[in-house]
Amino acid sequence: NIEVYGVERGYQGLLEADFHPLLIRDIGGILGRGGTVLQSARIEEFKSEAGRRKALHNLNKSAIDGLIIIGGNGTHQGAYALSRMGFPLVTIPSTIDNDLCFTDITLGVDTALNTVLEAIDKIRDTASSHQRAFLIETMGRHSGYLALMSGIAGGAEIILIPEAPMTPEQVLEAIQAQYALGKAHSIIVVAEGYKPGTQAVYNFLREREQECGFTVRMTILGHIQRGGRPTAAERVLATRLGVAAVQELTAGNYGVMVGLVGNKIQVTDLSQVVSCHKGVDLEFYELAKTLEFGKGNRLKTALPTLSQWSRLGGDGTVRVEDRAPEEF
Incomplete structure (x- = not known):
């Protein structure tokens, strides 16, 4: 016993x-x-x-x-x-x-993803009604997994993660490309660890709303992602x-x-x-990139190319590093 x-x-x-x-x-x-x-x-x-x-x-x-x-x-x-x-x-x-x-x-993970997805679906309703670009921040200080997967599942127009740098200027260009193709709104899912940060991108876009074609709003989901049945x-x-x-x-x-x-x-x-670092899954990264172009994002730097990705450490699902275990 x-x-x-x-x-x-x-x-x-x-x-x-x-x-x-x-x-x-x-x-x-x-x-x-x-x-x-x-x-x-x-x-x-x-x-x-x-x-x-x-x-x-x-x-x-x-x-x-x-x-x-x-x-x-x-x-x-x-x-x-x-x-x-x-x-x-x-x-x-x-x-x-x-x-x-x-x-x-x-x-x-699965519960958090479903929580984020529900939020994206609800925010899309108001975004499409009022012709808005919404930045939705998910958790993920060092990993873009939650943002990437919820962005794919929620049909986000742009996904910003720490592993795939994209400047505010590039985000603006991507939104403009979508607007030119007749998009009535834009959903931008951002991992909290993305640099220069959700707030910085929001401030940049708010100052250039006329160039965007959309009014810009920001939602930080926060600790709601850590709860729920x-x-x-x-x-x-x-x-x-x-x-x-x-x-x-x-x-x-x-x-x-x-x-x-x-x-x-x-x-x-x-x-x-x-002693191991797990990167974002390359297969899902490629899927997001394919969907990104399908939504009219002509900006090739919105997500890095495969060669850029390998330099960023995105060489597959797992990477074992030659180092001693970190202090916790």
């Missing part, structure tokens, strides 16, 4: 020994809930070796035999550091950026990864992440996971 305990507020709970039993009645119905019933927190103390030793002491004192840790890049860096200290653990990838290697998709696909994925994590932990296969590759569970050593 396995006794299951919950750790409140992630690594903060490890430092505070905030563990409590999770019984059947405690977890009934949580599959359809957004967020986390155990809550989450960022804590600087866990980044230090002294902090991790304190966490390890609390785990051993409470007779905790193993951990299943769910999270994104920072969480995996912390898990790897704890694993190197000898504590048994398995991780599950969860981030709306979908930027962890060795898994096709992470928990949170999980989609059916997300619930199935969470169930598959959860079962796989328990199986690996009970089998004694520690220090690994369970992911999904080609619709099959894949188990990868954490040392590989934390």
Whole structure:
């Protein structure tokens, strides 16, 4: 028999020994809930070796035999550091950026994409009614995945992501090309990590509305993307990864992440996971570029060419870098 305990507020709970039993009645119905019933927190103390030793002491004192840790890049860096200290653990990838290697998709992505898509569809209604160009900012400080995929699914006229630089002048030229072809509105999806930034592009276009042909508006979706009831696909994925994590932990296969590759569970050593950078999928990049030209964007620099893309590091879905794991 396995006794299951919950750790409140992630690594903060490890430092505070905030563990409590999770019984059947405690977890009934949580599959359809957004967020986390155990809550989450960022804590600087866990980044230090002294902090991790304190966490390890609390785990051993409470007779905790193993951990299943769910999270994104920072969480995996912390898990790897704890694993190197000898504590048994398995991780599950969860981030709306979908930027962890060795898994096709992470928990949170599908629900976030559907949330963004719903917003794009609603904003398009008002944009088309009033002949407006709308900048819609999605989350993604370092990855354009959410903006790229929601832009494709939402039929955006322009997609701006960190991996594909485009100046405000180029955005204006693309909008003008659309207007000249008779477009009644324009949807521009922007990842928050795009430079020079959503606000800079908005200010530039607002000052040149007569040149655009459209009035210009901006919407920042913000933390609405991090909430909401999980989609059916997300619930199935969470169930598959959860079962796989328990199986690996009970089998004694520690220090690994369970992911999904080609619709099959894949188990990868954490040392590989934390030393890898996942770029935007080239196939979807090419799809966005094709659709962009189909919407009348004659501007070839709206998204980089393949040769430019390779220099930007977009050489496929995953890229393993020759470097030591980053500090988290």
